[in-house]
Amino acid sequence: MSLTDPVPETQTFPCPRCQAEVTEPWYGPCGPCRGELRATLGGEAREIEAADYVPKVNVTPNAVATKD
Numbered sequence: 001m002s003l004t005d006p007v008p009e010t011q012t013f014p015c016p017r018c019q020a021e022v023t024e025p026w027y028g029p030c031g032p033c034r035g036e037l038r039a040t041l042g043g044e045a046r047e048i049e050a051a052d053y054v055p056k057v058n059v060t061p062n063a064v065a066t067k068d
Contacts, residue, residue, distance in 0.1 A: 011023070017033040
């Protein structure tokens with residue numbers, strides 16, 4: 001295979017999780033393994049609020065920042 005050859009649509013490889021021979025477009029767990037992982041490890045998406053930035057107490061402003 002050279003750099004000018006077209007990229008194949010699918011590839012055959014052993015599933016890294018169950019070792020079954022699969023043909024998929026991308027390397028990774030096979031379809032049944034992905035479904036099982038989503039069912040057992042997947043969760044609901046949720047919003048996470050970022051904490052407000054509070055500077056450390058030992059940080060002092062420089063002379064340029066305090067200049068009027």
